Amino acid sequence: MSAPDTRNAEAEEVAAFRERVGLPGLVDVHTHFMPERVLRKVWAYFDSAGPLTRRPWPIVYRDEERVRLDTLRAFGVRAFTGLLYPHKPGMAAWLNGWAAEFAGRTPDCLHTATFFPEPEVEKYVAGAIEAGARVFKVHVQVGGFDPADPRLDPVWDMLSDNGIPAVIHCGSGPVPGRHTGPEPLREVLRRFPRLRPIVAHLGAPEYTEFLALADEYDGVHLDTTMNFTDFFESDAPFPRSAFPRLAALGDRVLFGSDFPNIPYPYPHALHALERLELGPEWLRKVCHDNAVRLFGLG
Structure with a gap:
């Protein structure tokens, strides 16, 4: 099939789900939008199977920004994040400026910001919050x-006081x-203890x-980014013995995809959750209701 035909078929698959x-x-809490030259460098890193990935990672949605936005909307994604992150000092404030501009022209994107431990971090995080940031990314x-x-x-204190979640990649994978x-x-x-971290990739x-x-902290949420897919299970399988705990935490699990940087079609991430057989109510919470509540989407 041609690329448009493939995207249409995927949209139909997601609609059926x-x-x-x-x-x-x-609501997809783990999608990446960033300045084009930064994103190209990220894609180049995945292409090289760099030391932080160590395996081939063919990116399926390697499209221009407008096409990527249209793809998410065609999938019925009503809200998503624009996760971006610095790998060194001196980047975060600039990234936040771009993210504010992107959120301003993309109303269905949850205004996303980031930070790095550096002398000016308190000032630019306060500025991002004042500008309307609704979620932060920490890698x-x-x-x-x-x-x-x-x-x-001071950053964690501000996020706690304002009830702003932070998607944090802190697992060792x-x-x-x-x-x-x-x-x-x-x-x-x-x-x-009042912080609301969203632990990426469970x-x-x-x-x-x-x-x-x-279990220990009520503010801790977890996102399902790439979890349970064939690609992820082959390297870091989720223990079946932990399924009851995952079900019990159904009010604090959020759907994430890692779009566009995924090596398989978007619908597969949803089917991977469905085949857990935790039921439609759990899926509704994970894929929509929990994020609506957390971000006050109405």
Whole structure:
């Protein structure tokens, strides 16, 4: 099939999923939009199977920005994030400026911002919040920093006070980092227990440890980004023994896709959740209702 035919077939597949489950739409809390030259570098990194991926990663939705937006909307995604992140000091404020402009022209995108432990972090995070940021992205693995770094205390304090969630990649997959794993985040939560972190990828591969953290702190949420897909299960399978705990935390699990940086069609992520057989009510919460509540989407 041609690319348009393929996208149309995928949209029909997602529509059929939504109809089976009874969903008015999808909310995807883990999608990436960033300046074009930055995104191209990210794609080049995936193409090279770099040290943080270590495996071939063919990106399916390698399209121009407008096409990517149209694709999400055709899938019935009513709200999504524009996750972006710095890999070194001096980038975050510039990325936040771009993200504010993108959110301003993209009303269905949840205004996203980011940060890095650096002297000016408090100032530009406060500015991002004042400009309307509704979610932050933290990538402990790529940034190579400790989320419990004291320079970030004012940031965590502001996010706690304003009830703003932060999608945080802090699990040790695909490759462990100096500050990945549950303990750095646990230290942050010990100091800021009202924080609302969204643990990306269900904390893979430390699934049970991050589920325990969610049991301990009511503000902890988890996203399903890439989890349960054939691609992810081949490398970091979710333990079947933890399914009851995942079901019990159904009010704090959120659907994420990693679009556009995924090596398989978007519908597969939804089918992967459906085949868990946790039921349509759980799927409705995960794919829509929980994010609507968390972000006040109405």
